[in-house]
Amino acid sequence: EVQLVESGGGLVQPGGSLRLSCAASGFTFSSYEMNWVRQAPGKGLEWVSYISSSGSTIYYADSVKGRFTISRDNAKNSLYLQMNSLRAEDTAVYYCARTLPWRTYGMDVWGQGTTVTVSS
């Protein structure tokens, strides 16, 4: 079964850091591009970051550029999101999502999400 499982969410103070992980199984992780998408409470979906299958190409939303770092370990079938200088507006459920394997950039598999709360 194709599956993505996020972990690492929690409560953190403003200005703090957190590292999210996403464990992939049931498919050849190293062949797929991946994304992080977040959803603030009661709000819509917001794309956060993208990484190519090899990790050589990375993009970020303007709202997190310079504060968040996406990475992957294909040997461990894992995707990561290092979040620094966290703000209250980063409070959200964070999903990892697999990119469709052709260049139209939809997302066909999603994890269940992990909740990040930034509050003092």
Added chain:
Amino acid sequence: SYVLTQPPSVSVAPGQTARITCGGNNIGSKSVHWYQQKPGQAPVLVVYDDSDRPSGIPERFSGSNSGNTATLTISRVEAGDEADYYCQVWDSSSDHSWVFGGGTKLTVL
């Protein structure tokens, strides 16, 4: 930056047809993807590349895209279709960003 506009809500009676629109400048030139999200659950891809369905998605879900509007059509609506629906495109013109519409709440009356 590229903007996708969806109606906040659409209501339809069971058995009828629901149409959810997604507006964007020349969106017909882009590939549009649609997601269904039920409360407390992760999004699920229901239509990709304007009009294709992933395996396991009922034929009742279909999509179209032309000009400045993409449309998700749900035929013979069921109570279980009640959810939020989001459209999404990839915008290569603005530093490579993935853009979501604001979402549409589908209510089955």
